[in-house]
Amino acid sequence: MSSSTLAPAVASRSVPVREIGIIMNGVSGRMGYRQHxxxxxxxxxxxxxxxxxxxxxxxxxxLLVGRSEAKxxxxxxxxxxxxxxxxxxxxLADxxxxxxxxxxxxxxRSAALRKAIAAGKTIYTEKPTAESVDDALDLARLAADAGIRTGVVHDKLYLPGLQKLKxxxxxxxxxxxLSVRGEFGYWVFEGDWQRAQRPSWNYxxxxxxxxxxxxxxxxNYVLENLFGRVTSVYAQAAVHIGERWDENGSPYAAxxxxxxxxxxxxxxxxxxQINSSWTVRVNRDELVEFHVxxxxGSAVVGLFGAKIQHRTATPKPVWNPDLEDDHDYDADWQNVPVNDVFQNGFRQQWEEFLASYVSNTPYAFDLLAGxxxxxxxEAGLRSSREGRRIELPTLALDRQRGER
Structure with a gap:
């Protein structure tokens, strides 16, 4: 995922040019507009x-596609x-x-992707790719059977902090x-006395x-691409705030x-172990951090930063609750230097996908990955609902629905 893989085109050189038309559906939304x-x-x-x-x-x-012609x-x-x-x-017919x-x-998303597959279009999509694993796997099978190349956004892998971790x-x-501990989240305002910074449908x-x-x-893609495939999950979900206010200032049940x-x-x-929350007040350097x-040795990485502690520089704490500990543990960590120029992660993945598409080379982050x-x-929701650990079998395109 080096940011130097692709270079800006030099217009003055005489080189073959391949122009690609891209249907962009949903660009009036926050993510579609800003990042994509x-x-x-x-x-x-x-x-x-x-x-x-x-x-x-x-x-x-x-080509911009949406519901509002004025927008x-x-x-x-x-x-x-x-x-x-x-x-x-x-x-899609053009x-x-x-x-x-x-x-x-x-x-x-699923209905639109099915239309695109039927039209024979190459696909690049945000995630989640569908609302159920059966539907998501069916989309991957349909695309594979049609010989269609697909890509799914894996933007977190392109964060500077995670590239340093890699x-x-x-x-x-x-x-x-041995272990990974992740903390993600921030306080999303309820929307009554201060406007919420996420859309109401999220709740x-x-x-x-x-x-x-x-x-x-x-x-899932962070863990499987950096540490190993997820084989089981135990999750506890919570609705901590049961009433919120929507974009029009009207209360609704979360x-x-x-x-x-x-x-x-x-x-x-x-x-x-990863905690995800829209009801937490941040007391960490960045909105997401992973402690490995x-x-x-150990590392703590975020969106941009990364710091490490080698075993030769690890202090030897002694637990004594009767004495105040004045050791500065933060000072025992060393910042990882920035030895590369990192561009926007969404753009970097787009460039890699376009290069793979034009060159007809394998692309790992496809609809099966999605x-x-x-x-x-789906397993996390089931785990919370049933109060137990859920195993995740390996997904494959040639397996029948009932065998997953």
Missing amino acids: LVRSILAIRDQGGIELADGTRVTVVP LAELAARHGIADYTTDLDAA PRWEIYADFLVTKA RLIDSGFFGRI RAEDGGGIIVDMFPHW TAEDAAYGIFELEGGVLA DGTH ARGVQLA
């Missing part, structure tokens, strides 16, 4: 595309985009547009990794909300969990 449209596709467009190893220059042309027209005018439409079917990119709410793991710094189960559906797919506390067993013996302990994220979310 502005910071990824338009950034790639404005730098003149990306240059592949063989010298090919890949340029992108977006789409305003976005198109603001960013110099020529094409927009409210007719998804017509866009061969100019090769890739279908989906940033819709979860409840609307470098530490690959170097053998930790020795044998209604009937609208596809809940922090498990939102975050467990992230934790039916989806706003916090989840999970324990994950990983292939190879690593244990992970190994036999030879289905594994949905599997973990």
Whole structure:
């Protein structure tokens, strides 16, 4: 995931150019607009595309799709985009547009992806890819049977902090990794005396909300790509705040969990514990932090920062509750230097996906990977509901539904 894999295109050189039309469905939403449209596709467009190893220059042309023509027209005018439409079917039928990119709410995603598969489009989508693991796995099978290339957003892997963590793991710094402890979250205002900073549907189960559906797919790909496949989960979900206020200032019942506390067993013996909460006041350096302990060393990483403590520099605490401990434990950690230039993670993954698509090379973060994220979310909800540990069998495209 090195940020130097792809270089900006150099317009003055005579190189073959491949222009790719991308249907972008859901760009009026927060994530679709900021991260995928502005910071990824338009950034790639404005730098003149990306240059592949063989010298090919890949340029992108977006087609904005949504329900409100007025919103789409305003976005198109603001960013110099020529094409927009409210007719998804017509866009999918037009061969100019090769890739279908989906940033819709979860409840609307599966139906749209099925249309794109039927139209033979390459797919790039946010997660979760569906509301159930059966549906997510069916989407992966349909795409595979149709020979369609797919990509699912794995943005957390591209965070500077996690890229530093990956470098530490690959170097053998930790020795044998024992455990991972993650803390994610912040206080989302209820919406009465101060406006909420997340949409109200996030807190209604009937609208596809809940922090498990939102975050467990992230934790799945972080854990499996850095530490090992998740083999079981025990989770406890909670609705800590039962009443919230929506965008119009009207009260509503919060039916989806706003916090989840999970324990994950990983292939190879690593244990992970991750707390996810929209009802926690932050007392850590960043909104997400992972503490990794190994036999030879430990690390604490966040969105950007990373600090380490080697076993040769580990203090020797002695538990004595009768004496105040004045040791500065924070001072025992060393910051990992920034030895690379990290770009926006969403953009970096877009560039890698485009390069894989044009070069026809394997791409690991596909709809089957997305289905594994949905599997973990579904298992987490079931675990909380039944009060027990749930095992996660390996998902495969050639297995029947009843065998998973």
